[in-house]
Each structure stands twice: as C-alpha cells, then as structure tokens.
Amino acid sequence: MATISPFVYNGRVSCVCAEAVIPGGHRIAHPFTPMPGRSTLYRILGVCAMAASRILFRSHLLYHVDSVNFAPALRRFDPTAHQPHPPGYFLYVCLDRLVNLLLPDANAALMAISIAASCGAAWMTHLLMEEWFGGRPALIALVLFLVSPHCLFHGIDGKAILFQKDDVNARALP
Numbered sequence: 245m246a247t248i249s250p251f252v253y254n255g256r257v258s259c260v261c262a263e264a265v266i267p268g269g270h271r272i273a274h275p276f277t278p279m280p281g282r283s284t285l286y287r288i289l290g291v292c293a294m295a296a297s298r299i300l301f302r303s304h305l306l307y308h309v310d311s312v313n314f315a316p317a318l319r320r321f322d323p324t325a326h327q328p329h330p331p332g333y334f335l336y337v338c339l340d341r342l343v344n345l346l347l348p349d350a351n352a353a354l355m356a357i358s359i360a361a362s363c364g365a366a367w368m369t370h371l372l373m374e375e376w377f378g379g380r381p382a383l384i385a386l387v388l389f390l391v392s393p394h395c396l397f398h399g400i401d402g403k404a405i406l407f408q409k410d411d412v413n414a415r416a417l418p
Contacts, residue, residue: 290386315350362399
C-alpha cells in the first residue's frame with residue numbers, strides 16, 4: 245500500500261513523499277516531487293527578466309560575422325564556402341532551419357534561438373549555483389548573469405555561444 249504525504253524538514257514542507265509498505269511490514273519513504281518554493285520562483289522571474297531584456301535589445305540586422313555566416317547556411321550548408329564558418333555547427337544550423345520554418349526572416353530565427361539559449365543559460369546557472377552553494381549565492385549569480393555585458397551582447401546577436409554555456413552547466417550538474 246502506498247500513501248502520499250508531505251515531508252517536513254526544519255518546520256517547512258520540502259517535498260511530497262510517497263510512502264510504501266514493503267514485504268515484512270517495513271515502511272519506506274521516497275521523495276519524488278519537489279515543492280515549488282522561492283528558488284523556483286526566483287528562477288522563473290530571472291528567466292522572464294532575461295527574455296524581456298533580450299527581446300527589447302535584440303538586433304534587427306545580422307550584426308556579427310557569425311550571424312552573417314549562419315544566415316546563408318539556412319539555405320545551403322557548406323563549411324568549405326564558410327556557410328557557416330568551419331567547423332560548421334551542423335546541429336545549430338539544423339535548429340536554425342527548424343525555427344526558420346516558423347520565422348521566415350533569418351535574423352528573427354537566429355534571435356529567437358539566442359533568446360531561448362539566454363533563458364536556458366540563466367535557468368541552468370541558477371540551478372547549478374543552487375546545487376553547489378545554496379539559494380542566496382544562486383540568486384546573486386542569476387542577477388549577475390542577467391546584467392553581465394558579455395551575456396547581454398551574446399544573447400542579442402545571433403551567435404551559438406550561449407548554447408555552449410548551457411552545455412557546460414548541464415555537464416556540471418550531478
């Protein structure tokens with residue numbers, strides 16, 4: 245028989261637990277659903293602020309040489325002709341082509357992907373910092389990431405750099 249009950253730690257509900265009775269009459273509890281708390285709220289607000297700031301300041305033209313090289317690759321992938329530049333980022337170009345089906349402008353497609361990657365990088369940065377250092381340093385890292393000139397620039401110019409940050413953060417999580 246299994247029952248579902250809240251798990252209380254230090255006077256706060258930290259997760260919902262399933263309690264099961266195994267043969268021999270022993271009871272075991274297994275946490276399976278974290279309760280949304282402030283941390284999740286901060287993460288969601290950070291991602292919303294990230295999306296809003298990147299949408300407001302996005303470039304309306306192919307700004308950087310990388311985005312200029314990615315645009316022709318939407319029609320023809322050929323790294324030898326620098327469409328895009330070597331090594332070519334084949335999966336990124338495939339994702340660009342999928343988004344380009346929804347947004348026919350090459351710059352709009354590249355911007356949508358950059359904004360989504362910025363939001364993912366903010367989420368993963370907060371998640372990683374929370375795992376390593378706790379809630380307050382995670383919030384500080386999220387705010388610093390949000391206002392960082394480097395992340396602001398690469399979130400609005402149609403480059404693949406923030407996908408690399410998402411990948412590094414995901415690999416660092418246990």
